[in-house]
Amino acid sequence: MPRLSEVARELVIPSGIQTSVFPRVYRRLTDAGVFFDEWQQGFGTVALGCRENGKYAATVGGVVCSWPRQVGKTFCVGNILIGLCLEFPGLRCIWTSHHNRTTTNTFRSMQGMVRQKKIWPQIADGGIRVANGEQEIRFANGSIIMFGAREQGFGRGMDAIDVEVFDEAQILGLKALEDMVPATNAAKCVHGGLLFFMGTPPRPTDDGEAFSAKRNRALSGSSADQMYCELSAPRDAKSDDRSVWPIMNPSHPTRTPIEAMLRMRENIPDEDSWRREAMGIWPLDAGGGAISAELIKDSTDPASKIGDPVSFGAYVNRIQTNAGIVAAGYRSDGKIGLEVVPPVQGRPVDLLPKGLSWIAPRVDGLQSWSPCATVIDSGSVAASLIPDMSAQITETKTAEYAQACVRFYDALEAGQLKHQGTKILVDAMRAAKWRDLADSRAWDRKDKTSDITLLVAATLAVFGLVTKGQNNDEAWGFYG
Numbered sequence: 001m002p003r004l005s006e007v008a009r010e011l012v013i014p015s016g017i018q019t020s021v022f023p024r025v026y027r028r029l030t031d032a033g034v035f036f037d038e039w040q041q042g043f044g045t046v047a048l049g050c051r052e053n054g055k056y057a058a059t060v061g062g063v064v065c066s067w068p069r070q071v072g073k074t075f076c077v078g079n080i081l082i083g084l085c086l087e088f089p090g091l092r093c094i095w096t097s098h099h100n101r102t103t104t105n106t107f108r109s110m111q112g113m114v115r116q117k118k119i120w121p122q123i124a125d126g127g128i129r130v131a132n133g134e135q136e137i138r139f140a141n142g143s144i145i146m147f148g149a150r151e152q153g154f155g156r157g158m159d160a161i162d163v164e165v166f167d168e169a170q171i172l173g174l175k176a177l178e179d180m181v182p183a184t185n186a187a188k189c190v191h192g193g194l195l196f197f198m199g200t201p202p203r204p205t206d207d208g209e210a211f212s213a214k215r216n217r218a219l220s221g222s223s224a225d226q227m228y229c230e231l232s233a234p235r236d237a238k239s240d241d242r243s244v245w246p247i248m249n250p251s252h253p254t255r256t257p258i259e260a261m262l263r264m265r266e267n268i269p270d271e272d273s274w275r276r277e278a279m280g281i282w283p284l285d286a287g288g289g290a291i292s293a294e295l296i297k298d299s300t301d302p303a304s305k306i307g308d309p310v311s312f313g314a315y316v317n318r319i320q321t322n323a324g325i326v327a328a329g330y331r332s333d334g335k336i337g338l339e340v341v342p343p344v345q346g347r348p349v350d351l352l353p354k355g356l357s358w359i360a361p362r363v364d365g366l367q368s369w370s371p372c373a374t375v376i377d378s379g380s381v382a383a384s385l386i387p388d389m390s391a392q393i394t395e396t397k398t399a400e401y402a403q404a405c406v407r408f409y410d411a412l413e414a415g416q417l418k419h420q421g422t423k424i425l426v427d428a429m430r431a432a433k434w435r436d437l438a439d440s441r442a443w444d445r446k447d448k449t450s451d452i453t454l455l456v457a458a459t460l461a462v463f464g465l466v467t468k469g470q471n472n473d474e475a476w477g478f479y480g
Helices: 022-031 038-047 073-087 100-114 174-184 209-219 242-248 258-267 271-278 293-298 359-369 381-388 398-413 423-431 453-468 472-479
Strands: 010-012 062-066 092-097 123-129 135-139 144-149 163-166 194-199 226-230 307-316 323-330 336-340 373-377 394-396 417-419 434-437 440-443
Touching: 010 209, 022 038, 022 073, 038 073, 038 226, 062 209, 073 092, 073 100, 073 144, 073 163, 073 194, 092 100, 092 174, 100 123, 100 135, 100 144, 163 174, 174 194, 174 209, 194 209, 209 226, 209 293, 209 423, 242 258, 258 271, 293 423, 307 359, 307 381, 307 453, 323 359, 323 453, 336 423, 336 453, 359 373, 359 381, 373 381, 373 453, 394 398, 394 453, 398 417, 398 434, 398 440, 398 453, 423 453, 440 453
Parallel strands: 062 194, 062 226, 092 144, 092 163, 163 194, 307 373, 336 417, 373 394
Antiparallel strands: 010 226, 123 135, 135 144, 307 323, 323 336, 434 440
8 A cells, every 4th residue: 555655746744753653543543443544543543643841743833735536534533532532631623624514414424424324422422412403423522623614704713623624724714723723722631732624625716715725835845844735646647547447546446446437437428527526636726826736845955055246126016014134045956046145144034023114224234245236126115115225226117117027036936046945035936926017017016815025026136136146148148
């Protein structure tokens, strides 16, 4: 049987795992006659992995599963939940789906799972409750699993929850997360609270922002506290190529027979829906739309260092809530590297100060580096700060800014542009959207739903480097 690393298209493991609760949980399951395939055992081992302090390694970022239909997520995660409840008396768990019908189907499936001969005696008398819309399974040791639909407001106001399972996570709005995640703040389990996010790639009409953000953070390498497991067919696979079915669904054909796969294909005739829900393939523009998670991941190099010549780009967003400076320079391998400039030398860069007062003096202070260019877009708020600067500033006009955005993307796609994976820059790249500009296109600085301050600053920095750091023709040829 294949291992998890052999079936997962993408697998991101939290850092620092020293041990795992899973062997104890799995012993409970096998004693009851429940057995996992090897890849499912690997999933459970990582999902319940603990650091040296005994806390779940994924207690902060959660366990995120992008799994197609018919893989057996209820069997796998549901039995892990049952095993946890048997192992830890008094454990409090909730399982929530977006739709009431999905929640009810899961509840029915898990009723069947706990009615097995060696598990049922460990369920409390009257432990299956369905009255008054309350769906729950109570164990004799005080553990409980509660079920409810998010569309009906389930989960709000709960507290001391140890495990939360967000099924249909592709329809999981940020408001629902705000309502429900705090319930684990007072988790009583010795290993901490744990969140599971399970879903398929979101449809364009789904409120998939939270699920997409989880995936993007994992693939960009900017989260050390999250497990991400993606099962899918290769992006270039043909929809009806049955040879890829065991790849996108490791339960086929052993647990999911060919008839089940054909039945699903018959009932999902829409091509986009089939590739998304049955094959697990994410669109290339998942996230803000302009820069894919794969591209962000491939361009990340935490050890990246830049040398002379160096250029700086400074930008202030339209509503003047965020400002940033990014440096661009050539690396020893000839590629262009990006580094976020801290507001104060030697300070962390993950959080930038609010307001604009620090920008002008910081730009002037950076001139000690003898940059080949310091670039500000003439149409941005930052342009109003130029009179306060003693530094020589290069200003981009509309057409130049559009050209800079396109060339930045081209260099990123060609593997000629690297960044250190700094969170605020990665977040800006993930949020980027295109808009038409001057017979070309550019990053959408007018979009009110996201902030791309650091991406614009980086784009301007690279523009300055390749236009001022060497011969222009050579620069654009290399850059493009």
